Amino acid sequence: MKKLSLPPVVGRLLACLAGGVVLAMMVGTQQGSQQDYGLSFREAVLDVRIVWFLLLGLLVFVVITYKDLVTPYLQRPGVRPLVAGVLVLIASFFLLTWYDPLSDGKFGAFADAVTGTPQIAPLARAFFGWLWLVGLIGVPVLIAVAIVLRVRVLAWVAAVVAVVVGVLAVVADSTAGDFAGGIDHSFGSVVALLGFLVLAFAAGVVARSTKEVATPTEFLERVMAYRPGLPLVVVGLVLGLLSLTGATWLAPTGDNLTLVDTSALFEGSDLDGLSAAVLGWLAYVLLVVVLAAAGAAVWLRSKPLGLAAAGLAVVSVLLVLITLHGISSTAAEAGYGSGDGPWQNLGTGGWVLCIGLFLIGAGAVVAALQDVLPATAAVSSDAAPVTGSGRLHAAARSTTGRSLALFAVGLALFYPPTANQFWQQSLTTTIGVYVLLAVGLNVVIGWAGLLDLGFIAFYAIGSYTTAYLTGSLPVQPPSWLLLSPLWAIPVAILICLIAGVLLGAPTLRLRGDYLAIVTLGFGEIIRIVAVNNPGEFTNGPRGVATPVPHPVIDLGFIRIEWGNSSLQYWYLLLILLAIVLIFFYRLEGSRLGRSWAAVREDEVAAQATGVNTTRVKLLAFAIGASTSGLAGVFFGSQVGYFNPQNFVLNNSILIVAYVVFGGMGSLVGAIAGAAALTWLPEFLRDQVPAEDRTMWIGAVLLVMMIFRPQGLIPARRRKAELTGLAGHDGSVRPGIQAVPASEGT
Incomplete structure (x- = not known):
């Protein structure tokens, strides 16, 4: 029987349209129920907004199908600022708040209230009624036409219209807000103005440039x-x-x-x-x-x-x-x-x-x-x-x-200090702690090339060490060993160093997936031991017996006590992170850092050139573990209470994702990846239903792996491996050319 197959063009069209439907369901705020599993699907597709998402899918289909024809236009000057401006406007009109006193102060709800109030100035009602669509759709279309046809006059017209609509956004928002009254600290209109100014800049680039291919890197360098x-x-x-x-x-x-x-x-x-x-x-x-x-x-x-x-x-x-x-x-x-x-x-x-x-x-x-x-x-x-x-x-x-x-x-x-209490708390307990963990794991995965899926175990060891030394566990330390959390940092780092060596020693012969499985098992062993030890040391699944006290520095003439606000912990975290980054920055360029790079690229060749691979890998495990222990001390003292559920396998996998997302082997990349992926779920808290957050994070990771596999801010060598050594002018830059020699390979 002959197998039925669709033509490639038809299959591509159906895939793009299906992607539009999936995106419509992701953007929608409707949720299904156990009694009606199709509720969210019907709410997403049986609405006029499905047309916009299908048109988006059709646009993607056209771009993919006619890639060779479209690519030269996408490379022209002005395209990148045009895309950036549109994204800023989308964030302003659909994500940000325009009027705080409303329960839902986003643009849609505020626009309905303004257009439904005849007493408000006609200019404000016109902007919130139809003029904003002219700016969001009309101005980008004008710029796109100017890019394709190379019409400078049209580009200048688009720039003027963008500036005018941006100013009107601020004026209309201020007029409507003054009429409504109340305390309003929203900045949706300011972001909209920024987006329109970016569009005006894009139009100006189109009008002024005579090149066929944009060179943004060269332009940035000149600026x-x-x-x-x-x-x-x-x-x-x-x-x-x-x-x-x-x-x-x-x-x-x-x-x-x-x-x-x-x-x-x-x-x-x-x-x-x-x-x-x-x-x-x-x-x-x-x-x-x-x-x-x-x-x-x-x-x-x-x-x-x-x-x-x-x-x-x-x-x-x-x-x-x-x-x-x-x-x-x-x-x-x-x-x-x-x-x-x-x-x-x-x-x-x-x-x-x-x-x-x-x-x-x-x-x-x-x-x-x-x-x-x-x-x-x-x-x-x-x-x-x-x-x-x-x-x-x-x-x-x-x-x-x-x-x-x-x-x-x-x-x-x-x-x-300008953020609200929720974001201050998130900065310390979530973003800051996971930045420290990602920096430590970057040593093991990014520099030494050792896949560690049990890194969260050292985080748990550091936290429980802090709880023991501060007297927060059922088993009390001797009186001479009872310490403040800050003085527990050296002890926790030492214990995690030893734990890292104990994990690394029996796994020296393992590589790749086998090493990952063993480290995964180590992480689970630590968690299960903490769960199955009730009343003796860890207090079992209940967590610490009494809250871990806040740090105190009392030198007689000065006393600093943490715990009054999250900001105090934020600045303590900055000090700890600065120390770690300076140490790791120096370590990366040292002989040990070059040895890690050699082991990561080819362990056999590294050993043949005289690198003591046993020592090097043990040091990678130990140093990475010490940073995780430091994060555990900070976490334990900041939250006060924790239990084994804070150290599950899922958190280990998340830390690996942070390092890969930011750029393996890059200190700045590890920080950026951890900050971005820990900030995103908190931001989505008010944007999408709780059940949809993981879906959005997965979508971001997929897009990132497809279009930028080297990560947000990759290491120079990693970027060269994936994208080549050539610069924007086609030549190999001396800085990149010297990377292999600087890493000892």
Whole structure:
């Protein structure tokens, strides 16, 4: 009997349409029931929105079928910023909140309320009624047509329309919010404005560019090498202006006071003179002075000016922090607002100003540290750098890396206080802890190439060691061994080091899947021992007998006690993470790090060249385990209570996924992967039903493995293995070419 088969084109079309239906079901908020398993399917497909998803599937089908015809257009200048702008707009209109006082303050619910209220200004009702669709669909279509037909006039028209619609989004949202009243801290309209500005930039690129193929990497390199540190200064200036004008400084849930309002509130109060001056006039002066010094340092590429500007930025940030402490303490003593102590009842304004000042100073630091290029290296978009593409790439890469690192440091220091209590808790107990675990596992998997599926066991050992040393288990330690959680860190690290060696010793002859199975069994053994030991040591499935105490540092003249807020643990975590990263960064470039790379690539060849593979693999297990033990100490002291269910196999597999997702062998990649995949479920908490979160995370992983198998931020060698050594100009860059030699292979 002849087998019936569909033509490839028909099969592809059906697959794309089926994918659209699946995506419609994923996006929908409907859930099925045990009495009616088809409920969610009918709610997803028997609605007008299914048409949009089927059209999306049809678009994907056209792109795949006519790939050779479409690809040249997708490579033209302006396509990437066009896609980025559309994604930002989709996030703004369908994910973010536009009006907080509504129970569902997202764009759809707010738009229905605005269009149904005739008293609101016609402009606001027009935007929320139909004009937003013009911006979301019409502007990208205009830009796409301009890209295909190379019509510059059409691109300029699209840029103007994008800017106008973006401004109208902010104006309409402000008008509707003022009419409705209430305390609103949403930023959906601001993100929409950002998306429209990105679209305007895309249109400008289309109108100005004469190239057939876009070179975004080359463009970024030219921008970053033009004036090192300038992007950070610009971003810092924008944030500084926002903080001094419309941002809330005090009583965000009450009077919603801006800087001017806060200054007026504390006139004649007991607030110290320095803080009063910052509120009244000094904040403006500090921003101007730091900006002038940093701008001069960046423009003149002066190292002394850069260091001086950085010093001014540090002093300015300290003055703002003193002011925030002063106004929060004074307000609490006077019984104003909801705060009952320092650092409470504060808005985002002061913290945003700290970020802005920090970034401006960071730009000055980048300018001071950057190797000075001759003036001829500052090139236009049409000319090639006379200093050579290799030197331009090296300068841009150094500038970009430092800028991104300093930007991340600024956010890590001053963004968490602006988040609500839920996200502060998530930063410490979920994101921060798993970042530490991913960094440790990266040593075992990414550097040494040893697949470890039982890594969570060392996390459990560190947690239970902390509980024992602090007297939180049924079995009490001797009085001389009773320690505070911070002093338990060396003991927990030592025990986990020994446990890592005990695991590594019998598994030295195993590789690949066999090693993974053995480590998986080790993880399960530790968990089952913890469960089946009731009343003797681990207290069985009930977990610790009494909560693990919070850390305390008492030096007589100063006493620091954790536990009042999650922010205290966040900054403790930053210190621990900084120490670990510095140690591992030095370790990666050491002889041991090169030996790990050799073992990962070819253990037999490494042994033949004199590498002691037994010692190297044991050290990988031990050092990785020690980081997991450190995370266990932090976790145990922060949450207070835990039980064996916190250390199940699923968590081990998740940590492996974080390392692979971020980029195996890359320290920054491990951090990015853990942060992204631990943030995503928490973000989806308010976006999709709980049962659908795993499906969305799986979809993200699938897309990532298909389109970027090397990970978010891969190691240079890993990226070269998967994508080749050639740069954007087709040549092999010296930095990449030297990677194998630097790793000893």
